Amino acid sequence: MNLKRRITLLRTQSGHADGAPSAAAPPQPSFKERVEQLRRPENPRTPMAACERDTALAQRLNGRLVADGLIEVDDVFPLAHAHGHRPLARLLDAPLGTLAPGGASDPEGLLLVDTETTGLAGGTGTIAFLLGLGRIERAGLRVRQLFLTRFSGEGALLARALEWFQAANTIVSFNGKCFDLPLLATRYRLHRMQAPFQPLGHLDLLHATRRLFSKSWADCRLRTAEERFLGFIRTDDLPGHLVPVAWSAFLRTGDLRSIPAVLEHNRWDIVSLAALAAELAHLYGSATHPEADLVAVARQKIASGRLQEAAEHLNGHGGRLTTPAWQLLANEYRRQGRHAQAMAIWEALAARGSNEAMEDLAKHHEHVRKDYARALDYTRALLEQAPGEARHGQRQARLMAKARRAGLLPK
Amino acid sequence: MAHAPHRAFAEESARRSDDADASDKGRDVVRLIERIRAKYAPRITGELVIPPRAGQYVPFPAGLDARLDHALRARGIHQLYSHQHQAWNAIMDGQSVVIVTPTASGKTLCYNLPVLHQALTTRAKALYLFPTKALSQDQVAEILELNQAGDLGVRAYTFDGDTPGDARKAVRTHGDIVVTNPDMLHQGILPHHTKWAQFFENLRYVVIDEMHTYRGVFGSHMANVLRRLKRICRFYGSAPVFVFSSATIANPGELAHALLGEAVTPILESGAPQGKKHLLLWNPPVINADLGIRASSRSQVTRIARFALKSGLKTIIFANSRLMVEVLTKYMKDVFDHDPRRPARVSAYRGGYLPTERRATEKCLRDGRIDCVIATSALELGVDIGSLDVCLLNGYPGTIAATWQRLGRAGRRHRDALGVLVASSDPLDQFIVRNPSFFLGASPEHARISPDQLLILMDHVRCAAFELPFQDGERFGGEPLGDMLGYLAEEGVVHHEGDHWHWMADSYPANTVSLRSIAEGNFVVIDTTDGKKEVIAEVDYSSAAMTIYEGAIYMVQARPWQVERLDWEGRKAFVTRTQADYYTDAIDYTKLKILDEFEHSGEPSASCACGEVHLVRRIAGYKKIRYYTHENVGYGQISLPDQEMHTSAVWWRVIPAALDSVFANRWSALDGFLGAAYAMHSVACLLSMSERHDIGRAVGDSQADWFATVSPDGRAMRTPSPGAALDGFMQGDQFSATVFLYDNYPGGVGLSAQLYDLRDKIVEQAQALVSLCECREGCPACIGPILAGEQQRGFSPKAAALKVLSLLRPPHDA
Numbered sequence A: 001m002n003l004k005r006r007i008t009l010l011r012t013q014s015g016h017a018d019g020a021p022s023a024a025a026p027p028q029p030s031f032k033e034r035v036e037q038l039r040r041p042e043n044p045r046t047p048m049a050a051c052e053r054d055t056a057l058a059q060r061l062n063g064r065l066v067a068d069g070l071i072e073v074d075d076v077f078p079l080a081h082a083h084g085h086r087p088l089a090r091l092l093d094a095p096l097g098t099l100a101p102g103g104a105s106d107p108e109g110l111l112l113v114d115t116e117t118t119g120l121a122g123g124t125g126t127i128a129f130l131l132g133l134g135r136i137e138r139a140g141l142r143v144r145q146l147f148l149t150r151f152s153g154e155g156a157l158l159a160r161a162l163e164w165f166q167a168a169n170t171i172v173s174f175n176g177k178c179f180d181l182p183l184l185a186t187r188y189r190l191h192r193m194q195a196p197f198q199p200l201g202h203l204d205l206l207h208a209t210r211r212l213f214s215k216s217w218a219d220c221r222l223r224t225a226e227e228r229f230l231g232f233i234r235t236d237d238l239p240g241h242l243v244p245v246a247w248s249a250f251l252r253t254g255d256l257r258s259i260p261a262v263l264e265h266n267r268w269d270i271v272s273l274a275a276l277a278a279e280l281a282h283l284y285g286s287a288t289h290p291e292a293d294l295v296a297v298a299r300q301k302i303a304s305g306r307l308q309e310a311a312e313h314l315n316g317h318g319g320r321l322t323t324p325a326w327q328l329l330a331n332e333y334r335r336q337g338r339h340a341q342a343m344a345i346w347e348a349l350a351a352r353g354s355n356e357a358m359e360d361l362a363k364h365h366e367h368v369r370k371d372y373a374r375a376l377d378y379t380r381a382l383l384e385q386a387p388g389e390a391r392h393g394q395r396q397a398r399l400m401a402k403a404r405r406a407g408l409l410p411k
Numbered sequence B: 001m002a003h004a005p006h007r008a009f010a011e012e013s014a015r016r017s018d019d020a021d022a023s024d025k026g027r028d029v030v031r032l033i034e035r036i037r038a039k040y041a042p043r044i045t046g047e048l049v050i051p052p053r054a055g056q057y058v059p060f061p062a063g064l065d066a067r068l069d070h071a072l073r074a075r076g077i078h079q080l081y082s083h084q085h086q087a088w089n090a091i092m093d094g095q096s097v098v099i100v101t102p103t104a105s106g107k108t109l110c111y112n113l114p115v116l117h118q119a120l121t122t123r124a125k126a127l128y129l130f131p132t133k134a135l136s137q138d139q140v141a142e143i144l145e146l147n148q149a150g151d152l153g154v155r156a157y158t159f160d161g162d163t164p165g166d167a168r169k170a171v172r173t174h175g176d177i178v179v180t181n182p183d184m185l186h187q188g189i190l191p192h193h194t195k196w197a198q199f200f201e202n203l204r205y206v207v208i209d210e211m212h213t214y215r216g217v218f219g220s221h222m223a224n225v226l227r228r229l230k231r232i233c234r235f236y237g238s239a240p241v242f243v244f245s246s247a248t249i250a251n252p253g254e255l256a257h258a259l260l261g262e263a264v265t266p267i268l269e270s271g272a273p274q275g276k277k278h279l280l281l282w283n284p285p286v287i288n289a290d291l292g293i294r295a296s297s298r299s300q301v302t303r304i305a306r307f308a309l310k311s312g313l314k315t316i317i318f319a320n321s322r323l324m325v326e327v328l329t330k331y332m333k334d335v336f337d338h339d340p341r342r343p344a345r346v347s348a349y350r351g352g353y354l355p356t357e358r359r360a361t362e363k364c365l366r367d368g369r370i371d372c373v374i375a376t377s378a379l380e381l382g383v384d385i386g387s388l389d390v391c392l393l394n395g396y397p398g399t400i401a402a403t404w405q406r407l408g409r410a411g412r413r414h415r416d417a418l419g420v421l422v423a424s425s426d427p428l429d430q431f432i433v434r435n436p437s438f439f440l441g442a443s444p445e446h447a448r449i450s451p452d453q454l455l456i457l458m459d460h461v462r463c464a465a466f467e468l469p470f471q472d473g474e475r476f477g478g479e480p481l482g483d484m485l486g487y488l489a490e491e492g493v494v495h496h497e498g499d500h501w502h503w504m505a506d507s508y509p510a511n512t513v514s515l516r517s518i519a520e521g522n523f524v525v526i527d528t529t530d531g532k533k534e535v536i537a538e539v540d541y542s543s544a545a546m547t548i549y550e551g552a553i554y555m556v557q558a559r560p561w562q563v564e565r566l567d568w569e570g571r572k573a574f575v576t577r578t579q580a581d582y583y584t585d586a587i588d589y590t591k592l593k594i595l596d597e598f599e600h601s602g603e604p605s606a607s608c609a610c611g612e613v614h615l616v617r618r619i620a621g622y623k624k625i626r627y628y629t630h631e632n633v634g635y636g637q638i639s640l641p642d643q644e645m646h647t648s649a650v651w652w653r654v655i656p657a658a659l660d661s662v663f664a665n666r667w668s669a670l671d672g673f674l675g676a677a678y679a680m681h682s683v684a685c686l687l688s689m690s691e692r693h694d695i696g697r698a699v700g701d702s703q704a705d706w707f708a709t710v711s712p713d714g715r716a717m718r719t720p721s722p723g724a725a726l727d728g729f730m731q732g733d734q735f736s737a738t739v740f741l742y743d744n745y746p747g748g749v750g751l752s753a754q755l756y757d758l759r760d761k762i763v764e765q766a767q768a769l770v771s772l773c774e775c776r777e778g779c780p781a782c783i784g785p786i787l788a789g790e791q792q793r794g795f796s797p798k799a800a801a802l803k804v805l806s807l808l809r810p811p812h813d814a
């Protein structure tokens, strides 16, 4: 009995679903496809044929075969190019520093990164067969795509990418911290090369997007952000789950029909990264969006120490919704010892009925201003709201004692 | 000494008073034995004395790092035992070794010493593999103590499912010694080896403790995990030395060789001193002669423990389940800890307790503040608990090796110590206590693996292909790698390009490979008691039909559950807790056909062979059998699909003429075969350290023309294959009755080959099992449950089984 039959038999006998290849296997080509595949001249049987096939594919993709098994495709999008509602030029004056505290960056230092991979499983068995990179140059947004026509092109891919990584100072990605970059690090390691990311900053736009939109959107995928935030709708886009299928079909049968769509899919990802980085930065700056979480914006400003801006931002969007953000800002002022500003906010909030602000005022008057009478007023008001609250009761008793000692009340 | 640094210090500095004290205690132990012997002689089925042994000491090796030297001395260790020194020499020489020395003989220092020395002097890294998490943590604690004593700065970490995400990076990059388990290596480390690059580049030692647990299916997987590990090490340019350590089994060198795929130097002579040891085998008395019911082992254990404590002897009791630990603890506390104002003398110790609780108990034990500890296997090894005088085993732990490991907990140096193995009513226990010979001389237990079992091998080829592309001409296991990769290519998971095979599926193969089973067909057992939904066990596909049919009583840690529903397609069994006073026994009809005979031996009249078989098994129903009385209290129907299996088997066959010379008719001969098969099955499990469901048994002929089984209402119902006339076989020369024992896994796991090697021993021991059994006509402890009416029929199934066994026994030592 040959090995295959033995395996199939034993798998059936050990309770495997049907003894056939596992469910994870991609769909097998039909008989017709297999016949076509045998007839198709570009199906490589020899290195020479493979090389010819790759050259033909490179032409079709408007790229060039830069190494064995590696096609490089360059595109430039002028900054006037509108991706959705707004032109890419918005990146030039975007306050990028607002996206990551401390990590200010000029647009020329950004490197947009997105990979297409054989899967999402991670580990050493997943390969990036397409690496999309983007950066701002004088002519506009340059997108460089490195596409493998064979596994053996990977070393060349990684080597060619080095130059772009070395020229950049901040990586921009969408979920790249968890996915693309660790995966690339693994690939560099397997090729015994030093991964070039160490000195670079990393702006993962997924996190910024989540902070701003997770309350209003059902999910925070890149596609959702494109449609609801950038106003960019893809037509005829190859769905993400078919991307690995397309590449494995190409490898196995030489079927290259879906390859241009794979590259386009990745190219739009890169362009969207540029547009999204710009719009998120503006949103954190001064722009608005009806679905964005204003508190998160304020929090971001407060976290990066721009309190004045935060106050302006909150003023611009007054209303009850922002109470927690005001509170946060007041706390930050208090922490910095800017009590007047803090008190002004608390008083405004207390006037709107915020118990938290009233309690802060009570504390403030007790400990900072030693104005026990005012503190008592706030504490009494709080006790009216919540008569059983022990800590208010305790504060009241303590304040009475202090007031007596200070001669404000009869002993 | 090296193994117990705390105590060692005390011992070194106070050797004299210790000796004086030791001889007192020694006398106490001897007095206790005398008292027990005087009072309970009939319950003692065997007694043996292991003579004391003087320690063999060697100075620290020249060139030992000064910091380590200092740390050892700070812990009271001033010289090595000879086996530690031997291990040092071999390991430093770059040889892989297997260390087989008793519990508490300083085994861990055998590897800790070279590993720490090299970590200090050359920044060499080490990977420690323990089968359980608890053992890993104990190990790290021990290294850290030494580390602290000498301010060594060696970083030892555990890495397992409990390691928090943010700590993992530190372990990977800074760990000098990483302690983990095979499952984590298989699923968490190897498939992410690039993250561990630094570690693998400097990996010089791989320590595999508890090697004897890597046998059968688990061991076969382990061998493949090690193949993968070595492959990854080659990628990073390292070639680590492997250090195995094992409990005493018959073939440690062979097992280590099979696991590693290369020769391994065995270190078998312990240089640790040992006091005189007394071992008693104890069978509880029969309390109902008519029904053959014995007193519980628990009642016996508590009785002996009371004696021991009253004699001022420190005692450890081992139980086989957590529940039994609690029951015994309550009983002992009722006797000795009834006054809450006084410090507790009795304590429990088992898995499931918090580490802090366990550490506290260990400390109390070392300081001698506790007189009695009741434990599960969690205390079997590793942990330092100081010296104890008496060790009681409530029930046989399942293997002789584990029995010795537990008994090793009592006795040190100059003291006499006592171990008592108290049998439960389990047939295997009953067998063991009647055979003191198992404890004399060399271990009877063989651990065998089959790393090239095709399904297991394929699983790991998959995992390995994911980890690193295979290259043409590379080898992995004993089957042609190219063919296996070709199969995977057809499946679409790898792609051949140039001279490499690249992984290209979107999957993570290690997650679908469990190291404890073959293939993916496992069943999960789900407890639904009180609306719960909790997975309490996993059952292999091959044994599911025999163990978790609807109505079955399924035991987990000696507690009974009843199977309410079996979802065959979904691979799930839903169970609830039960108080049933019976167990269930499946009735299987197994037709077996010999496909190929590999080896053959024996006489023309009776022979033994091994080879490949095809079998079809139908589980037709089950019997309910009451505990203790073993009476049949009901039947159930089972409707499950037939199971088919190609596997390997060993079989014994007797020609008709030989049978006819001792049996009046062939029907009784078949009864004899069924009884003999039952006994041989028990013995085979014991000798191969297997669970009962790892090995299947059947009686039939070699062509699947007929087979015999124990039917619900009588022994030996014979069912011919459709179309065959039964009577034809009952006369004439066509009747070739055969006992089969087979690997109960598709493709086999190497058990049968081993059983073939042990063929004479199996028959011989089965004879002893049956003839030494105290029953009259047969019982579940020897030849399986028999019908109440057998005696009246004037027929003894037991005698019939013995006749068959003597026919099977080779003449040269008959």
Ligand SMILES: [Zn+2]
Pocket: B773, B774, B775, B776, B778, B779, B780, B781, B782, B783
């Ligand atoms: Zn019996």
